[in-house]
Amino acid sequence: MVTGDRSERSSHLTRPSKRDVVAEFRRGEILDAARRVFAARGFAAATVEEIAKQAGIAKGTIYLYYRSKTDVYAGAALEGLRELHEHIEDHDHAASTRSKETRAPKTSAR
Numbered sequence: 001m002v003t004g005d006r007s008e009r010s011s012h013l014t015r016p017s018k019r020d021v022v023a024e025f026r027r028g029e030i031l032d033a034a035r036r037v038f039a040a041r042g043f044a045a046a047t048v049e050e051i052a053k054q055a056g057i058a059k060g061t062i063y064l065y066y067r068s069k070t071d072v073y074a075g076a077a078l079e080g081l082r083e084l085h086e087h088i089e090d091h092d093h094a095a096s097t098r099s100k101e102t103r104a105p106k107t108s109a110r
Contacts, residue, residue: 029056032055034055035080
C-alpha cells in the first residue's frame with residue numbers, strides 16, 4: 001500500500017473533494033425543488049420531470065442521486081425532519097440557557 005493513500009488517512013482529517021461538495025449541493029437543490037413540488041401537487045401528481053425543472057437540471061440528473069420518485073420523497077422528508085430536529089434543539093438549548101441565567105443566585109458585593 002502506498003503511504004499517504006487515501007484509505008490510510010483518517011476520514012475526519014481529510015477535506016471533502018470538490019466532487020463530494022458538488023454532489024451534496026446538487027442533492028440539496030433536488031430536495032428543495034422536490035419539497036416545493038410535493039407541497040404544491042402532492043406525491044401522486046408530482047413528477048420527476050417537474051422536480052428536475054424546478055431544480056434547473058435534466059431529469060436524468062435526478063436518477064444519478066435517487067432511484068425513484070419515492071426515494072426523492074423519502075430524502076426530502078428526512079431532510080425536513082433533520083431541519084425540524086435542529087430547530088427544536090436550538091430552541092431547547094436557548095430556553096435552557098435562559099432558564100439557568102434566571103435561576104443563578106446573584107452575588108452581592110459586601
